[in-house]
Amino acid sequence: MxxxxxxxxxxxxxxxxxxxxxxxxxxxxxxxxYEERIxxxxxxxxxxxxxxxxxxxxxxxxxxxxxxxxxxxxxxxNLLECPKLTQLIAHRNNSLGKQMQPSQLxxxxxxxxxxxxxxxxxxxxxxxxxxxxxxxxxxxxxxxxALPAAKWNMLLSNTELxxxxxxxxxxxxxxxxxxxxxxxxxxxxxxxxxxDDRFSxxxxxxxxxxxLQQLTASHxxxxxxxxxxxxxxxxxRVSVMLEKSNTICPQGRRSLKIERLNNVFRLFYVDSIQPxxxxxxxxxxxxxxxxxxxxxxxxxxxxxxxxxxxxxxxYSDSTxxxxxxxxxxxxxxxxxxxxxxxxxxxxxxxxxxx
Numbered sequence: 001m002x003x004x005x006x007x008x009x010x011x012x013x014x015x016x017x018x019x020x021x022x023x024x025x026x027x028x029x030x031x032x033x034y035e036e037r038i039x040x041x042x043x044x045x046x047x048x049x050x051x052x053x054x055x056x057x058x059x060x061x062x063x064x065x066x067x068x069x070x071x072x073x074x075x076x077x078n079l080l081e082c083p084k085l086t087q088l089i090a091h092r093n094n095s096l097g098k099q100m101q102p103s104q105l106x107x108x109x110x111x112x113x114x115x116x117x118x119x120x121x122x123x124x125x126x127x128x129x130x131x132x133x134x135x136x137x138x139x140x141x142x143x144x145x146a147l148p149a150a151k152w153n154m155l156l157s158n159t160e161l162x163x164x165x166x167x168x169x170x171x172x173x174x175x176x177x178x179x180x181x182x183x184x185x186x187x188x189x190x191x192x193x194x195x196d197d198r199f200s201x202x203x204x205x206x207x208x209x210x211x212l213q214q215l216t217a218s219h220x221x222x223x224x225x226x227x228x229x230x231x232x233x234x235x236x237r238v239s240v241m242l243e244k245s246n247t248i249c250p251q252g253r254r255s256l257k258i259e260r261l262n263n264v265f266r267l268f269y270v271d272s273i274q275p276x277x278x279x280x281x282x283x284x285x286x287x288x289x290x291x292x293x294x295x296x297x298x299x300x301x302x303x304x305x306x307x308x309x310x311x312x313x314x315y316s317d318s319t320x321x322x323x324x325x326x327x328x329x330x331x332x333x334x335x336x337x338x339x340x341x342x343x344x345x346x347x348x349x350x351x352x353x354x
Contacts, residue, residue, distance in 0.1 A: 027171045027227065027276050031234040034268040041260045042248070044241035051232040051325045054225060054312035056166035061303040063157035064149035066105075067142060081128060082119035088112055103212055106154040107205050109147060110197060116140040148299040151194050155298065156306075160215040165222050165313070172220070172227040172283070174276055179218020180283060184290050186214035191294040224287055225313060227280045228322045234273070235333035242336040249344035258344040265337065277330070284323055288314050 039046050056062070088111060092098075100108060116136055123133040155161055164183065172178055189202070189211040196203050248257050295315055301307040311318040318324065341347045 025174065027174055027230070030268065030272045030276070031230055034264070034273055035234055035237050037264040037268060038238050038241050038261070041257060041264060042241045042245040044244050047237045047240040049233040050236050051229050051322065051329070053229045054309055054322060056162055057303065057305040057309055059157060061305045062162075062301070062309075064152050064299075064302045066149055066153070067146050081122060081126070082115065085112075085115040085119045088115055102150075102153040102158045103208055104205070106150045107199075107208060109143060109150045111199060113140065113143050113147065114197065114199075116143065149302075152298045152302070155190065155194075155294075158212070160212040161221075164215050164219055165225070170219075170223060170226065171230055172223040172280060178223065179220035182214040182217055183220040184286070186211040187290045187294055191290070191297060194294070194297040221287065221291075224280065224284055225322055227276075228284055228326045231273070231277050231280060232322065232326045232329040235329040239329070239332045239336040242340050245340075248340055252343060252345060254344055254346065258340070258346065261340070262346065281326070281330075284314075284326075288323070 035046060038044075088108070092100075092108060092112075116139060120133050120136045120140060123129055123136070189207075193203055193208055193211075201207055248261065249255050291313075292315060295310065301310060308320070310316075311320050312322060314321040314323045338347070
């Protein structure tokens with residue numbers, strides 16, 4: 001073997017070794033390895049998954065249709081009394097205004113409502129153009145009624161938050177920057193933006209777009225939900241295998257099988273999975289404390305599929321939520337191990353049978 005081939009072979013070997021080591025440090029590997037070790041020791045087949053990752057519904061099921069309230073006729077009236085309103089309407093009716101994204105459209109609708117209020121108030125105070133004022137008041141009522149739908153579309157038919165929530169099966173990483181801080185800051189900002197009618201910083205268009213961009217910088221929300229789902233499935237699988245194993249400690253005596261099981265429990269669950277699980281539970285609680293108040297600023301979902309999705313990610317105290325399923329899986333896993341250890345006289349304070 002030539003020196004050149006040898007160097008290339010060693011480089012490939014090092015690459016595979018580093019890749020393998022990197023993979024072993026992922027939560028996906030640790031969860032799968034825990035399941036497989038338990039399956040090997042108990043001799044039980046791997047059970048099926050019981051918890052599904054909540055899939056975000058398609059756009060047509062999470063988007064509100066907005067009423068088509070045309071203001072083009074008002075543009076021709078050249079409202080000298082309300083120049084800001086005229087200017088705003090003209091911007092909406094030009095080529096760029098017709099291509100507004102949901103976030104831009106919401107900002108426009110909020111500004112329009114303010115200008116409609118100011119103009120109708122001015123016309124009423126000055127007793128000018130009563131017919132136009134009545135028309136403006138009707139449009140104002142329509143716009144105010146449609147504003148909640150525009151808020152919903154900005155958040156859930158836009159690309160930023162749905163991009164965080166959907167399509168990512170990779171789990172929250174064990175260590176390092178996972179996008180948590182930027183995501184929570186953006187979600188907190190959006191909550192207050194939705195309920196505020198001011199247009200000065202930090203509630204201007206530029207600040208809104210900046211915080212929306214923070215959501216695109218990571219897939220934190222989806223990875224957190226995927227982690228909660230994966231942990232639940234692993235704990236449930238292990239629980240099933242332990243519950244079906246009736247010969248771990250014959251006649252209550254310690255066996256080689258329980259010693260091997262106990263090693264797997266310590267090396268894989270206690271040392272690796274339990275700290276990761278605590279991280280996911282803690283961050284999940286923090287994430288929901290930010291997301292839920294934000295969602296409360298929105299109207300009811302436009303479709304049953306979207307309502308079910310919000311329940312699945314924890315919008316209400318639903319038994320269908322991934323967080324409720326995780327709590328159940330943790331409790332079942334704890335009880336399954338307690339039962340096995342009690343039967344094998346390996347709980348604290350128990351004396352082993354000879």
